[in-house]
Amino acid sequence: MDTHAYPVTRTDAEWRARLTPEQYAVMRNHGTERPGSCALLYEKRAGTFFCVGCDQPLFESKLKFESGTGWPSFNDPLPGSVENTVDRSYGMVRTECHCSRCGSHLGHVFEDGPPPTGLRYCINGVALRFEPLA
Numbered sequence: 001m002d003t004h005a006y007p008v009t010r011t012d013a014e015w016r017a018r019l020t021p022e023q024y025a026v027m028r029n030h031g032t033e034r035p036g037s038c039a040l041l042y043e044k045r046a047g048t049f050f051c052v053g054c055d056q057p058l059f060e061s062k063l064k065f066e067s068g069t070g071w072p073s074f075n076d077p078l079p080g081s082v083e084n085t086v087d088r089s090y091g092m093v094r095t096e097c098h099c100s101r102c103g104s105h106l107g108h109v110f111e112d113g114p115p116p117t118g119l120r121y122c123i124n125g126v127a128l129r130f131e132p133l134a
């Protein structure tokens with residue numbers, strides 16, 4: 001793991017208490033949830049997606065699109081909310097993305113998204129909490 005200091009830090013025990021085992025596996029151990037397993041994939045309402053690790057708003061649903069990959073996909077995060085690192089695991093070079101506030105792993109970024117950015121943020125739904133617009 002990196003040694004970057006995040007505004008929100010927790011001990012391993014605190015993370016385990018806050019997150020479900022599945023969330024912990026994805027967010028703290030860089031796991032990947034089963035494609036199509038996330039209910040947020042079918043979330044079509046307007047609203048905001050928050051990091052379950054620290055409640056920072058990460059994405060807005062107007063930027064979400066159906067990528068057909070089985071994971072919730074977004075065009076762009078909210079400014080400053082998501083940071084990227086190069087992930088060389090599994091013999092591939094991918095761009096990993098994580099929450100800028102607590103450092104929790106969220107998913108990966110690919111450069112095959114729709115305009116205007118051409119980016120596709122492929123996010124593990126368990127890392128997100130959705131709140132519809134009131």
Ligand SMILES: [Zn+2]
Binds near residue numbers: 053100104
């Ligand atoms: Zn976070």
